[in-house]
Amino acid sequence: MTYAATRSRVESYFDGTATKVWADLTSDAPVSKVRATVRAGRDRMRDVILSRLPDDLTGMRVLDAGCGTGAKTAVLAARGADVVAVDVSPKLLDIAAKRLPDGLRPQVGFAAIDMFSPDLGSFDAVVAQDSMIYYGADDLARNLDALSARCPQIVLSVAPRTPLLMAMFWAGKTFPRADRSPAMVPHSAADLAPRLSAPLTRIERVTSGFYISECLELRA
Structure with missing residues (x-):
């Protein structure tokens, strides 16, 4: 699937059936035990990503790429940053x-x-927390390279290439495309690094129930 087609599918998903689920997951609303582990994992990953930036962001222009419901946006602004918060989902x-x-x-x-x-x-x-997890290695690397030319530091999370996530990825392909949410594409830092101009560093892997994500950092 092309980058544009994947992006369109992600937009339709998050602006449709997933809106309420995502709103609840990123709030204090009661959720199932499974979603509670996902919430805890996402909270931890958000902290890891934000820890890579200075505590005082006064005078810095920061892009929250795929800001979702804005948890990171609020923290970045509270630290003094001028934040550009973007997402494919208007809702x-x-x-x-x-x-x-x-x-x-x-x-x-x-x-x-x-x-x-x-x-x-x-x-x-x-x-960029979990907003780049739907794109293939070529598309992701090409876009990250272009972005790193305009920014000296990019901190993102990806779905790592664990046996569990790879099994889920291939199993998901057996369902009709209309019946499934956008598929995560697992990546490894070792595979992405040679495709990038800027050095790529693994920061931390977060595992909490069904939530598995890995923080990576590019520094131009």
Whole structure:
């Protein structure tokens, strides 16, 4: 599937059936035990990603690529950053805007736009939590390379190539495309690194129930 087709599928999914699920998962709303482990894993990964940036972000322009309901956006703005928060889902952006504390609104701009769009300009840092997990290695590397030319630091998470995730990936391909959510594409840092111009570093793997994600960092 092409990058554009995958992006369109992700947009349809998160702007459709997944909107309420995602809103609940990223809030204090009661969820099932399984989703509670996913919530805990996502919270940990968010902390890991944010820990790679300075505590004081005053004067820095930061892209929250695939901001979802805006948890990272709020933290980045509270640290002083001017945040460009983008997502493919206008519905999730609406939730993020409503959840953002009033005092932080002057520092945040929301946009329903491709997170790799050159129209967004240059940044001091980019954070991307689980928003790049649907794209193949060639598409991901090509877009990361273009983005790293406009930003000296990119901190992202990917689905690692574990036996479990690879089994889920191939099993998912047996279902009719219309009956399944966008498939995660597992990646390994060893496979991605040679495709990139900037050095790639593995930071931490987070495993919590069904949530498995790995933090990577590019520094130009």
